Amino acid sequence: MRPRKLTGDEARPSPFAWWATGIVLLLSVLFGALTFHLSKMYRFPADAGSNVIDVSSYPAEMQRKYKLFVNKCSLCHTLARPINSNLKSAHWNGYVHQMMRKTGSGLNETDARKIIDFLEFDTLQRKPHLQ
Numbered sequence: 397m398r399p400r401k402l403t404g405d406e407a408r409p410s411p412f413a414w415w416a417t418g419i420v421l422l423l424s425v426l427f428g429a430l431t432f433h434l435s436k437m438y439r440f441p442a443d444a445g446s447n448v449i450d451v452s453s454y455p456a457e458m459q460r461k462y463k464l465f466v467n468k469c470s471l472c473h474t475l476a477r478p479i480n481s482n483l484k485s486a487h488w489n490g491y492v493h494q495m496m497r498k499t500g501s502g503l504n505e506t507d508a509r510k511i512i513d514f515l516e517f518d519t520l521q522r523k524p525h526l527q
């Protein structure tokens with residue numbers, strides 16, 4: 397039997413096919429965005445933690461250095477990332493310098509020194525197990 401020639405209506409994709417394609421595309425984009433977001437959260441779980449430190453009991457000098465830390469270290473990521481990190485006290489020196497070398501960090505040696513001072517003090521206060 398020879399295949400029958402399709403008539404005009406049969407040859408055109410049904411509107412349902414357009415809808416289905418649209419929905420599949422939309423779902424893929426949403427799924428992509430979700431995985432992207434989760435991969436970021438998963439890489440630095442600290443980002444999901446608290447964004448502030450209660451410094452009311454810290455010496456005045458440390459409270460001033462905390463303000464500098466808040467201003468300088470929230471430019472590229474959440475402040476929660478350093479606040480909830482598991483870096484040991486002795487590692488802040490190297491780590492803050494690593495941040496300073498990043499393009500556009502806006503950090504100079506004087507400010508970096510003060511921030512390191514604060515982070516070492518703060519680790520001693522809040523995370524004594526990380527000495």
Ligand code: HEC
Pocket residue numbers: 440442468469470471472473477478481482483492495498499500501502503511
């Ligand atoms: C110029 C952008 C920038 C600035 C400013 C910056 N960071 Fe970062 N930081 C990053 C990037 C990007 C990462 C991801 C890891 C990497 O690329 O090194 C990161 C990661 C981190 C981490 C995660 C380390 C880990 O493995 O858990 C900590 C902690 C951190 N930064 C602390 C700081 C502190 C403290 C400051 C302020 C002195 C600061 N950052 C300022 C860009 C920046």
